[in-house]
Amino acid sequence: MRAYAVTSLLFLSALASSFAQDRGTPIENAFVWGGLVQATNKSLTTTLTEKEKTLSEQLRNASFNYKNFDLISEHTQQVLRDFDTWLIPSDELYLKIDYNGEEKGGMNLQMQLWRKQDIVLKTSVILRSDSPLFIAGPKWGDDQLILVVELRDDGEG
Amino acid sequence: MNHRQSDEIRISRWIEGELSDSDIQDLLQTDPELHELRESSLQIGNLLRQEVPKPEVPYADFFNHQILRRIEREEPEPATPRIVITVPRLVASLFQNQGLIPALAVVAILFLAVGTMIFGGNEHTRSMVLHTFSPDPGNTVVAEYNNKAGASVITIDGMKPLENDASVFTFDHSSQDTGDMLVSFAKMHRQPVKMARLNGDLFANVYTQPVLQVQ
Numbered sequence: 179m180r181a182y183a184v185t186s187l188l189f190l191s192a193l194a195s196s197f198a199q200d201r202g203t204p205i206e207n208a209f210v211w212g213g214l215v216q217a218t219n220k221s222l223t224t225t226l227t228e229k230e231k232t233l234s235e236q237l238r239n240a241s242f243n244y245k246n247f248d249l250i251s252e253h254t255q256q257v258l259r260d261f262d263t264w265l266i267p268s269d270e271l272y273l274k275i276d277y278n279g280e281e282k283g284g285m286n287l288q289m290q291l292w293r294k295q296d297i298v299l300k301t302s303v304i305l306r307s308d309s310p311l312f313i314a315g316p317k318w319g320d321d322q323l324i325l326v327v328e329l330r331d332d333g334e335g
Numbered sequence: 336m337n338h339r340q341s342d343e344i345r346i347s348r349w350i351e352g353e354l355s356d357s358d359i360q361d362l363l364q365t366d367p368e369l370h371e372l373r374e375s376s377l378q379i380g381n382l383l384r385q386e387v388p389k390p391e392v393p394y395a396d397f398f399n400h401q402i403l404r405r406i407e408r409e410e411p412e413p414a415t416p417r418i419v420i421t422v423p424r425l426v427a428s429l430f431q432n433q434g435l436i437p438a439l440a441v442v443a444i445l446f447l448a449v450g451t452m453i454f455g456g457n458e459h460t461r462s463m464v465l466h467t468f469s470p471d472p473g474n475t476v477v478a479e480y481n482n483k484a485g486a487s488v489i490t491i492d493g494m495k496p497l498e499n500d501a502s503v504f505t506f507d508h509s510s511q512d513t514g515d516m517l518v519s520f521a522k523m524h525r526q527p528v529k530m531a532r533l534n535g536d537l538f539a540n541v542y543t544q545p546v547l548q549v550q
Contacts, residue, residue, distance in 0.1 A: 193483065212481055213350060216503075223538075236484045236485060236486055237484070239481065239483040239484040239485075240481045240483070240484035240486055240488050241481070241483075241484075250503070268503055269505045270497075281459075282459040283459050283460060286465075291491075293494070296471075296493060297470055298469060298470070298471060298474065298491060299468075299469050299474075299476060299489065299491055300467065300469075300470065301464060301465075301466065301467035301468075301478070301489060302464075302465040302466050302467070302489065303462060303464050303465065303467075303487065304461065304462060304463040304465065305462050306459075306460060306461060306462050306463075308460070308485070309460065309461040309462040309485055309486060310403075310462065310486045310487075311462050311464070311486065311487045311488075311489065312481075312484070312486050312487070312488045312489070313489045313491070314488065314489065314491060315488040315494060316491075316494040316495060316496050316497055317494075317496035317497065318496065318497040318499070318502075318503065319496075319497065319498065319500075320497025320499065320502065322345070323497075323503070329462075
């Protein structure tokens, strides 16, 4: 288990080091938040924050057919104008994001969804505040992993 | 055309009356029975015309005939004041009845408002998936906007599932990766770990270890 964790971190670190040489230009007040959610029909043992309750309600409305949604990991990054931005809440699902210009009230972003060391999805999205993107990922036993991406104007979780 | 065919054509035209006896004099001299042939042909023709009821001539081209019939049915519509009203005249009539203008304006505004609400009034406030695909041909990707959730939803079908007891390693980064920090604290699968980097040799000295005292 520990060996795997070390390997995972080394991989992610190596991945991150690829952009460490050139940080790009951070865009002011433009942050992407990535949350890895475990959708489940089991009861949750954790207490949800207000933000998590709101997110759970949105996910419930999105007809994923699960009762509960547990935010198991999150990561916030400021969007870089000239270089890729990585959202790595987990090595099971993480995102490479390329800024593709501004849109009315949002941003045009090219995204690559990675799973471990494979790209599983390529997409072009106009992401706007208060309108998240849900990416329904792999099943996890009876549960399912969902990656939530939001555009925020601050870096607070 | 050979000589025999030419003679047959001349005889046929002579029987039908297109040629006179003098026109085929040479043939009549060599074959006097041609007169009997013509008489019998004419008699057969007359008998057929008398005995067989004259059928209604079928339409040579059904569709063309239908089109012609429809054109024939269309009668020129009489010019009425209702259909010759021009736009300026209509506008003029509205101005004559000034009470209609505010009412029409309200109706137009309501129409635009309702139309805007129905047909994408929130187009510039919601996220939007422009295009998406999976490099893995075994996956099927569906993207849609879910109004109730107020979110764009991408569903990937066909991904290899995780076993129920599989571990998912997660990282809850406690600080932002701005590229110049020395230490980033994270949680891995809800257990705190420390990801360290040294300035100058970023990630060259990355190490991980449980940091029990750091939350």
